Amino acid sequence: MGQPVREYLLTLCVTAAVTYLLTGPVRKFAIAAGAVPEIRARDVHREPTPRLGGIAMFGGLCAGLLVASHLTNLKSVFDSNEPRALLSGAALIWLLGVLDDKWGVDALVKLGGQMIAAGVMVLQGLTILWIPIPGVGTVSLTPMQGTLLTVALVVITINAVNFVDGLDGLASGMVCIASAAFFMYAYRMWFGYGIEAAAPATLFSVVLMGMCVGFLPHNMHPARIFMGDSGSMLIGLVLAAGAVSVTGQVDPDLLNSKVGGLREATHAMVPVYIPLLLPLTIIAVPVADLILAIVRRTWQGQSPFAADRGHLHHRLLEIGHSHSRAVLIMYFWSALIAFGAVAYSVNNASMWIVLSITLLSAVGLVLLLLPRFRPRAPRWAERMVPPRYRRVVREPAAPETVVDDAVTAADGAAAGEPAEEREPVPVGVHGATAIGDRSRFADHRRADSHH
Secondary structure (H helix, E strand, C coil): CHHHHHHHHHHHHHHHHHHHHHHHHHHHHHHHHCCCCCCCCCCCCCCCCCCCCHHHHHHHHHHHHHHHCCCCCCHHHHHCCHHHHHHHHHHHHHHHHHHHHHCCCCHHHHHHHHHHHHHHHHHCCCCCCEEEECCCEEEECCHHHHHHHHHHHHHHHHHHHHHHCCCCCHHHHHHHHHHHHHHHHHHHHHHHHCCHHHHHHHHHHHHHHHHHHHHHHHHCCCCCCCCHHHHHHHHHHHHHHHHHHHHHHCCHHHHHHHHCCHHHHHHHHHHHHCCCCHHHHHCHHHHHHHHHHHHHHHHCCCCCCCCCCCCHHHHHHHCCCCHHHHHHHHHHHHHHHHHHHHHHHHCCCCHHHHHHHHHHHHHHHHHHCCCCCCCCCCHHHHHHCCHHHCCCCCCCCCCCCCCCHHHHHHHHHHCCCCHHHCCCCCCCCCCCCCCCCCHHHHHHHHHHHHC
16 A cells, blocks of 8 residues: 555645646736736735636646556556546636636636536546435436436536635635545545545545645735636536546445445445535535525525625624634634544444544634634733734823824734724735735835825
8 A cells, every 4th residue: 555655645746846836927927918807896805816826726737647647556547538537627617717717707608618517527437327325225327317417516516616715725725625535535445445446536636635735825815826717616626526436436336345235335435425415525615605605695686696795704704703714714614524524434333433523513613703702811821822812001102202193003003903994005016916025115105104
């Protein structure tokens, strides 16, 4: 097992390195091409930021598959049509996303493009052939049923990831967590049970992790570039392709002989194996956000594709969480659900797993309500906690000290007063996220205020 692990690690590192190195030039290209849209009402960032980060992620995908095709234990995956099917569907969805990032594409047109990309993968063999259902057994699907179910799974996953892409580093981090959990499960099926049909899904999850890890340093708050639809739809499709590969190619009868019977095998596969349950366990938070958004918009008489500020990450910001803390909370819940499902599939009879998930869920609820209950740290621990938890002691101002309004405002901002009271910095060609450093621009503004 050591050799495959090293090859997977090499594939992961190459994919991450290529994605990371390409993101800088892609950012400059996006600025030159004018792919820096204006800030919309639902956006949480304050400065125009270039998109098209999906170009770098697609380059990382191609590099990872190319390296894997020359490795001893992984090149056998390319004997099947699944890598070719993934690359074909990824190219179509990536091209559609690039057009949307630059010029904008109607929502129904994007939905049609997603269905076409999923159909291309189905035509090349990446489809769901059967479903093991607890208490029933293996249910074979007709070609039409398999096609419809595969297209539905791919479209749901793509849009779930696209909907959650609203904060810096949120979508790429959550998909990275989901792909890591899926890799553990698929790797266990291949080398634990000796099922070689799980090899493509294992490779897809590793490449997906590399794409997200390589892009995250550029996308963490404050983001210097967004992945855009070209990136969010791409990683959603790759994640769905891994799920379809496992479900469509792993023979349940072979798994029965490895695990010890139909009932045990089906029960062991439930958390990740059933296609309709898989996206709910691996990317439960994005799917929940997608469902809530559709219900909310339909209830208000709007189109399900109409954008708004009612997503889960928007609500976290509204109750008082900072940008970074809201992202970390979403990470926490994604990891808890994804890895909890994988742990349950390994040993579903362990009470310790259930108790651990329950305890961590309680911790997550406390984190969600933290802005409502903001404790003050004791004086001896104030240096070890963020400023928001320190006891603020205001020193009386000296009567002979005279300062102008601009300096007073700057001092108030440094003292930790609300960000809304600060003077906004105009955005434009000198924006920190759009072109480069804005320190010179800020210095000129401060000098002009003194004059």
